[in-house]
Amino acid sequence: MNTEDADETLYPIAILIDELKHEDASLRVNAVRRLATIALALGPERTRDELIPFLEDSIDDEDEVLLVLAEELGGFVEYVGGPQYGHLLLPTLETLAAVEETVVRDKAVESIAKIGVLLGQQQIEEHYIPMIRRLSIGDWFTSRTSACGLYAPAYSLSTPNTQEELRRLYGLLCNDDTPMVRRAAGTHLAKLTKEVSKEHVLSEIIPLFRHLAIDEQDSVRLLTVESLVAIAEVLSPEETKAQILEILRTMCTDKSWRVRYMIADKFVQLAKAVGADIVREDLITAFVALLKDNEAEVRTAAAGQVPGFSTLIDKDSVLREIMPCVKELVTDTSQHVRAALATQISGLAPFLGKDQTIDHLLPLFLALLKDEAPEVRLNIISKLDRVNEVIGIELLSQSLLPAIIELQEDKQWRVRLAIIENIPLLASQLGVAFFDEKLAELCMNWLGDSVFSIREAATINLRKLTEVFGVEWAKQAIIPKILEMSTHENYLYRMTTVFALTAIASAVNGDALRDFILPTVITLAADPIPNIRFNVAKCFEQIIPLAKKANMTGTVNDQIKPALAKLSEDSDNDVRFYAQRAAATAW
Structure with a gap:
């Protein structure tokens, strides 16, 4: 070289x-x-x-x-x-x-x-394991903390003698004088448990878990919950009762709310791991206690576990033990608890069935729909489809629709958005006559909402409704109302007209496109507001392929191309750009 x-x-x-x-x-x-x-x-x-x-x-x-x-x-x-x-x-x-x-x-x-x-195994033995040793006995707690996360990946790749050494070293970390090291050991114990043989779980891992689970630091104890789940998944129900049930009971009533929170947050996973007998004999009572806990954070976590835990016990126990707690949580002083419940409560409907849902859940849905906190209302509205699957749209419309309609002007725009997103589902189930009577005006009102996201969602909603009820219905019920907005003195209404016509264009036939949509869009191409003109150009870009597909080449040549030619010479740069881009699809 x-x-x-x-x-x-x-x-x-x-x-x-x-x-x-x-x-x-x-x-x-x-x-x-x-x-x-x-x-x-x-x-x-x-x-x-x-x-x-x-x-x-x-x-x-x-x-x-x-x-x-x-x-x-x-x-x-x-x-x-x-x-x-x-x-x-x-x-x-x-x-x-x-x-x-x-x-x-x-x-x-x-x-x-x-x-x-x-x-490879030789590299593990010659390089990886020595590194774990050095980190595990390092003078600074930082190295010992890091070492805890390296045991599980190497364990199954090591020789039996090395595995024995790794378990011994991990035991030292679990007993380290520094709480941060014990925290790291508690965090990674679950991963190591999944790698260790059942024999060594019983003889060595469980004693380490017990030691950490009663640590004086609650920041250590709370991190052992995942280890509890991992150990329970390895053991038989009888071994679980003998080895860890007492610790489980203690953790469910721990003096630290943070430990109880972790138990509540993992409760379904834990219940699945420990087996049906322990669930029936111990965990129903423990879960009820967590739902009634003094700390809102614990009740919030427990509320999120209600549907999942209910499927693990019989329906009578749910109605007798869980539902009274759920009814109390609907009026809980913490909106975070109510919001968590609103997200999950509809998950009970498939489990309880139609009659029990009507008797026990519908009143709670109504209460949550009228909750003072926007997040609660939003969460319950966004899960209505689950309820509909169980009780049917007729009962849903009779019991909940009035409350939903009341929320059409909710101050929180995300609540209004959630209602809009559920309208096509309601429409498809209610039928056209009911929709026209109860909801049609509602859907048109959203086109004039002060929030852009609502107006945008409302236009998409109209397209979906056209797909549900058909083009003839759209020509009678919504297109004329959209066209009326094209002459409104407020430019936002005219802008929304363009958006709405663009949205429904893909759902109508060639006749509606030629007779209703195109004439209005071409008229708006001369609007004095540049933002409207460049959105008209965007609209043309969407409509041209639809027009060609509907054998409307003559309309494209005679009406759309001249309009685009004029827009291509517009004084506004954005209008010219989008017009020229749309024109490229016309040729």
Whole structure:
């Protein structure tokens, strides 16, 4: 290789060095993000021999740079020559796994785990396991914290002797003097449990779990809930009763609301894991207690578990034990609890069946529809389809429709939007006569809403209604009302006319397109407001393919093309742009 070639091959590294020394952190971040490109330029051998050692010596930077470096190295195996060289990335990531900043450590652990599953057993034994040892006995708690996340990925790839050592080292971490290390051990114990044999779960993992589950720090105890689920999934119901039932009872009534919150949040998953006997004998009572908990956060989490838990017990128990609690939660002092319940309560309808839904749930739906909090109203409206499937639209319309109609002018626009999104479902079930009497005017009123998202949703709603009831109905019921808006003095109404006609164009036939939609759109092409004119051009772009499909080539040539030609010479840049784009589809 001559001197010129040598200088050229050094070029990527030289650039990287310069950029990583730049005082601007954002430039250093960008340099690290381009590591893959530089590695490709260098090739695997020089990446291993030059780039990786350089990076090992460069870990003295701001956290945002180190975070990106930790992320990039997780996908770097292919650039160093494949899995057989993947272990060369571990020293740099090991250093990053011991830094002070938590997000950097977490990302480094994630990347190490990604690389670990690609390594062969010899690499695991010679490089990965020694790294775990060093991190696990490090002087600083940061390294010991990171070590906890590295055991599960390596466990199944290790020899039996090494597995025994890993369990011993993990036990030391579970008993560490530093709460942050015990927290990390509690967090990752569930993953390790899934890798360990049942024999060792019984003999070693359960004692570690018990120790962490009664830790003096509630921040440690709350992180053992997932481990409880993982252990229960391994054990038989009899073993669960003997080994962890007492701890489960204790955790359900823990003095810390944060622990009770975690139990409530995972309650269905936990109930499925422990078996039907424990659910029936212990967990119904525990769940009722969580639904009545003094802390709103716990009641919120429990409310979200109501439908899922109800399917695990018999209907009589639901009606006797769970429904009284649900009725209390409908008027809970916390709107967050009521909002969580509103999201989930409709999930009870399929389980309870038609009669019980009518007797027990419909009154609660009505109460939630009239709740003072917009989020509660929004959540219950958005789940109406579940109720409709169980009780039928006739009963739904009789009991809930009046309350829904009352919300058409709700101050919270997202509530109005949720109603609009449910209108096509209601329309298809109610039939055209009922719709015209009760809901047609409602749908037209939304076209004049002050919020753009509502007006936009209203136009889409009209297209869906046209698809439900047919073109002839649209020509009679909605198109004339849309056309009336085209002469309104407020430009927003005229703009909405364009949007509405564009939306329903795809749902009508050629006659309606030619007789109703096109004449109005062509008239609006001369509107004094530029925003309307360029939306007319957009409308033409949508209509032209439809017109051609309907064998309306003459209309395209005689009416649309002249209108677009005029718009293409408009004084407004946007109008010209969209007109010229639309014109391209006409030829």
